[in-house]
Amino acid sequence: MSTTNKPRRVTIDDVARSTGVSRQTVSRAINDKPEIDPATRQRILTVAQEMGYRPSRFARGMVRQSTTTLGLVIADVLNPFFPEVVAGVLEAADARGWQVVIYTTASELSREQKVAETVVDHVDACVAFLLDAAAIARVADSGMPFVLMGNEDRPVELSTVRIDFASGIRQAFDHLVSRGHRRIAMIDDRNRAESGAPDVRSGLFTAAAAEYGLPVEPHWRQLATNSVQGGAAAMERLLETAPEVTAVVSYNDMIAIGAMRHAMARGLAVPGDCAFVGFDGLTLGELVDPPLTTLSIDKRRLGQAAVEQAAAQMAGTGAMADTVVRTELMVRAST
Amino acid sequence: MSTTNKPRRVTIDDVARSTGVSRQTVSRAINDKPEIDPATRQRILTVAQEMGYRPSRFARGMVRQSTTTLGLVIADVLNPFFPEVVAGVLEAADARGWQVVIYTTASELSREQKVAETVVDHVDACVAFLLDAAAIARVADSGMPFVLMGNEDRPVELSTVRIDFASGIRQAFDHLVSRGHRRIAMIDDRNRAESGAPDVRSGLFTAAAAEYGLPVEPHWRQLATNSVQGGAAAMERLLETAPEVTAVVSYNDMIAIGAMRHAMARGLAVPGDCAFVGFDGLTLGELVDPPLTTLSIDKRRLGQAAVEQAAAQMAGTGAMADTVVRTELMVRAST
DNA sequence: TTGAAAGCGCTAACAC
DNA sequence: GTGTTAGCGCTTTCAA
Numbered sequence: 001m002s003t004t005n006k007p008r009r010v011t012i013d014d015v016a017r018s019t020g021v022s023r024q025t026v027s028r029a030i031n032d033k034p035e036i037d038p039a040t041r042q043r044i045l046t047v048a049q050e051m052g053y054r055p056s057r058f059a060r061g062m063v064r065q066s067t068t069t070l071g072l073v074i075a076d077v078l079n080p081f082f083p084e085v086v087a088g089v090l091e092a093a094d095a096r097g098w099q100v101v102i103y104t105t106a107s108e109l110s111r112e113q114k115v116a117e118t119v120v121d122h123v124d125a126c127v128a129f130l131l132d133a134a135a136i137a138r139v140a141d142s143g144m145p146f147v148l149m150g151n152e153d154r155p156v157e158l159s160t161v162r163i164d165f166a167s168g169i170r171q172a173f174d175h176l177v178s179r180g181h182r183r184i185a186m187i188d189d190r191n192r193a194e195s196g197a198p199d200v201r202s203g204l205f206t207a208a209a210a211e212y213g214l215p216v217e218p219h220w221r222q223l224a225t226n227s228v229q230g231g232a233a234a235m236e237r238l239l240e241t242a243p244e245v246t247a248v249v250s251y252n253d254m255i256a257i258g259a260m261r262h263a264m265a266r267g268l269a270v271p272g273d274c275a276f277v278g279f280d281g282l283t284l285g286e287l288v289d290p291p292l293t294t295l296s297i298d299k300r301r302l303g304q305a306a307v308e309q310a311a312a313q314m315a316g317t318g319a320m321a322d323t324v325v326r327t328e329l330m331v332r333a334s335t
Numbered sequence: 336m337s338t339t340n341k342p343r344r345v346t347i348d349d350v351a352r353s354t355g356v357s358r359q360t361v362s363r364a365i366n367d368k369p370e371i372d373p374a375t376r377q378r379i380l381t382v383a384q385e386m387g388y389r390p391s392r393f394a395r396g397m398v399r400q401s402t403t404t405l406g407l408v409i410a411d412v413l414n415p416f417f418p419e420v421v422a423g424v425l426e427a428a429d430a431r432g433w434q435v436v437i438y439t440t441a442s443e444l445s446r447e448q449k450v451a452e453t454v455v456d457h458v459d460a461c462v463a464f465l466l467d468a469a470a471i472a473r474v475a476d477s478g479m480p481f482v483l484m485g486n487e488d489r490p491v492e493l494s495t496v497r498i499d500f501a502s503g504i505r506q507a508f509d510h511l512v513s514r515g516h517r518r519i520a521m522i523d524d525r526n527r528a529e530s531g532a533p534d535v536r537s538g539l540f541t542a543a544a545a546e547y548g549l550p551v552e553p554h555w556r557q558l559a560t561n562s563v564q565g566g567a568a569a570m571e572r573l574l575e576t577a578p579e580v581t582a583v584v585s586y587n588d589m590i591a592i593g594a595m596r597h598a599m600a601r602g603l604a605v606p607g608d609c610a611f612v613g614f615d616g617l618t619l620g621e622l623v624d625p626p627l628t629t630l631s632i633d634k635r636r637l638g639q640a641a642v643e644q645a646a647a648q649m650a651g652t653g654a655m656a657d658t659v660v661r662t663e664l665m666v667r668a669s670t
Numbered sequence: 671t672t673g674a675a676a677g678c679g680c681t682a683a684c685a686c
Numbered sequence: 687g688t689g690t691t692a693g694c695g696c697t698t699t700c701a702a
Contacts, residue, residue, distance in 0.1 A: 086437075362696070394697085
């Protein structure tokens with residue numbers, strides 16, 4: 001019976017043995033310590049290289065009180081909103097010498113839970129876009145520094161970075177109403193609406209509409225999957241059920257662009273027959289035709305703020321913080 | 336003299352002591368092992384939570400021969416090309432249960448070297464967009480599984496995933512020549528051109544132009560920083576130095592879009608006065624006006640292929656591989 | 671069901 | 687310059 005012992009990893013001891021020195025000396029060579037004979041160092045380095053020796057990150061991490069790894073949970077890298085947040089996170093993390101591990105959930109609740117499960121034992125702190133209450137609780141309960149991003153409301157006892165959609169929607173209404181619009185529809189994000197997260201944007205939309213004395217019809221609200229295609233599909237339905245609307249406010253720019261393009265493809269003039277307002281302020285919005293009016297937010301800042309809060313928690317400084325990022329209305333040709 | 340001993344971390348032993356059990360038992364509770372009295376487990380969990388106990392990733396990683404961490408090095412998350420690659424990498428990594436740590440270099444050589452330095456002792460394998468020879472060597476010499484992405488040529492002894500720009504450019508020429516274009520300019524990426532990387536795209540462009548018997552003037556080549564703005568700036572210069580060109584091929588879609596928009600802002604008709612061809616096949620290209628003709632590549636596949644090669648190296652399977660991703664010409668209204 | 675012993679691979683601190 | 691002695695915090699035997 002021949003036992004195929006699986007190829008154990010090459011350790012510092014193996015190198016030490018092969019070189020005829022102590023492992024401490026090997027350690028010195030590997031780590032470029034000064035107190036070592038240059039010749040010995042070179043010999044060790046050569047042998048180590050030949051043997052394919054690579055120090056164990058874990059053993060190292062254990063003995064030096066080292067690196068912080070930050071978990072970053074987003075829905076989807078392909079949605080241009082997130083890369084901007086990621087840029088802010090990477091920047092702020094880099095400034096602190098932190099590593100960033102990235103996870104995506106596609107905003108699917110089951111994925112969120114899996115990710116939450118994974119993240120808790122792979123990182124030291126976490127900043128996350130998460131909708132599912134169980135997933136949020138999982139990370140929060142782990143006791144690691146945790147910052148929840150993007151939700152409208154603020155779960156108790158949680159550090160958060162939020163977007164002020166409510167005030168944004170008022171800016172949109174001010175603008176649209178001044179342009180003479182009265183019948184305004186909303187296309188909301190399906191995943192978020194169905195997540196059970198308390199404050200969906202269309203709720204805030206309805207509330208604000210009431211403030212402005214605007215009519216609201218149930219069929220003026222559509223749900224869309226979070227993409228250009230999703231926006232187009234929602235617009236298609238909206239055109240059928242509510243051709244009377246003269247303006248559409250969307251959950252975000254991607255959806256708005258899809259909706260707007262679909263309307264144009266159907267022969268509507270923008271903004272003549274129907275005006276469109278997006279949300280996020282993606283660069284993309286300036287590039288499409290017509291350029292998209294949008295409620296812009298500082299996405300980079302959002303990422304940075306989250307990291308700063310995580311850092312504060314790590315340091316034990318300050319209690320749970322709550323950063324609210326405001327929107328800025330960028331009026332362009334779609335309204 | 337009061338010694339302020341810095342807050343040592345809560346260990347499993349602390350919890351054991353506080354609970355009056357051995358640390359194995361705590362370990363059992365924490366890890367949901369079956370062989371433990373449910374009551375004990377609950378008690379331990381509660382105390383652990385109260386004490387703020389969190390298992391050390393390093394100690395854990397050391398004892399179980401666990402998780403693989405993949406380093407992913409890209410230039411910039413804000414360039415929409417990379418998110419698509421990232422999506423492919425995340426997908427393939429996730430399928431293997433790997434964690435992905437992300438690094439950005441902005442294609443700056445000094446950043447690349449710093450990142451290379453960092454990456455080698457923070458990850459188990461690395462897939463990277465890297466231009467600087469020293470940075471590449473640093474990672475390659477570390478001995479970790481390493482896949483270099485995006486370069487035109489293939490450094491010896493390296494696993495690579497490349498883009499076939501040369502054949503792409505021929506597709507572009509076929510198309511443009513058939514449309515009657517003869518005076519074709521190229522806007523290349525400045526960082527890459529200046530990186531000292533051997534095979535810059537404009538070189539391949541010039542060679543292909545010769546094949547097609549097309550004239551090539553030195554001032555028909557411009558360098559741009561990698562962004563819409565960079566493309567616009569380059570087009571501005573091109574319009575001054577070479578108003579005679581009737582078509583422009585760009586390093587990528589972002590640059591092409593910037594150039595195209597600038598031309599239109601200057602009053603040129605597209606494609607009437609000047610046609611534009613991009614490279615990458617970004618979604619963005621379909622959304623701009625006019626939609627951009629482009630040499631599309633499967634960016635997601637690119638990321639997946641890189642992870643697969645890294646996995647093969649980890650497994651010791653197969654030698655250095657070389658995947659070449661081909662382009663597909665998407666003809667749209669800009670030509 | 672629980673505990674004791676034995677490392678995992680490495681580096682810091684102190685000898686020699 | 688180099689070797690020795692201790693752990694870092696955890697899980698995996700194995701014994702009770």
